[in-house]
Structure formats: structure tokens, C-alpha cells
Amino acid sequence: MATRGTGAGSAIGSRADEQRQRILDAAVAVFSRRGYGAASMNDVAAQVGLSKPTLYHYVRTKQDLLVAVYEEVLDESLRSAREIVAGAPTTREAVRALIVERVRYTCEHRDLLTICFHEESALPEELAAPILERRREFERVVRDAVEAHLHETGRTLPMALGVYVNTCLGAANWTYKWFDPAGPRSARELGEDVAGVLLGILDG
Known part of the structure; x- marks a missing residue:
């Protein structure tokens, strides 16, 4: 900055x-x-x-660089998520857009996400704690968006709310392992596909 x-x-x-x-x-x-x-x-x-x-x-130190990588990913993810929720015309659109954006970001920054998912154990506890709090705050934004939609529509999930949110984030995050930039679907198009599947559970 x-x-x-x-x-x-x-x-x-x-x-x-x-x-x-x-x-x-x-x-x-x-x-x-x-x-x-x-x-x-x-x-x-x-x-x-x-x-x-x-x-x-x-x-x-090299450790400072690793912390900076985590901070960049989580700060950008949290900022984007808050903007999506604030600007979404409906609660359902907020959830859909959060999933799409998470897949897009993950696929377009695979080098960053590879580090974040593989190197967390290299962080000492005093450095990991604020990073984990940032991650929890991002997860709360997603959870609150899903909960707001359920409250607005009166729908219920076939699983615990936390399980559904973790399923959404797990599906979005894991795309870093198998997304093919040269494949037939762009990162955003893949995000739309993943969101369609996950919203099917929410709408069911």
C-alpha cells in the first residue's frame, strides 16, 4: 500500500x-x-x-515474508467479502457472489494459496494467532451471509450451518489443486459452476 x-x-x-x-x-x-x-x-x-x-x-527475516504472504491473502479476501455483502442486492446473491469470488481468487492466485495451505505449520504461535483471527473473521462474513439468507427466506439446511459454510469454503479453496488455466472454463466460470452446486443445497 x-x-x-x-x-x-x-x-x-x-x-x-x-x-x-x-x-x-x-x-x-x-x-x-x-x-x-x-x-x-x-x-x-x-x-x-x-x-x-x-x-x-x-x-x-524469511519468516516476516511468510507472514506478509498470509496477510496479503487474508486482508484482500476479507475486504472483498465485506464489499460483496454490502453491495449485494439480495442475501442469496451475497452468498452466490462470495462463493464465485472465492473460487476466482483461489484459481487466479494459486501460488499464493499453495503457500497458505502448505506452510502454516512454519509459523510460530505468536505470529499464527493474528492470522488465524483474520481467517475466522472472513469465515464469519460468509457464515453471516448464509445465516441472513436462511433467516430471510425461512429455509433450513440439511446439515449444521457451520458444516455448510465449511463445505462451501472447502470446495472453493480446493480448486487451487486442480484448476487448469488452459482448460475450457475460466476461473470465474468455474466459480459460477461451484456456486450453482452449493446453492442447490441452500435452495433445496
């Missing part, structure tokens, strides 16, 4: 933010290709085209 302000200080801040984003993008490429455990800061520096001392000017 660019630093706000005007003049030279703002320009310097903006350049630093751009450099940090380039480093984060390089870390994503390296971690998803080699695995977090096998990757080194030398690998990240080489990927972004910086010397190791210059890299350490922007980021202290």
Missing part, C-alpha cells in the same frame, strides 16, 4: 512500498516453487534482482 502524503517524502515512501511489493512477489514465486523450508533469503534476493544486504534493508 502506497504511503500517503505529498512531496518528496511521499515519493520516497511510494518507491519503498513498490520495492517491498516486488520482494513479496519474489518470495511468493520462490516459496511456491521450492517450498518455504527449502527456500532461502538468497533465493528471494536473486529472484527480485537485489543484493542480500539490500533485501535486508526492506525485510528482516
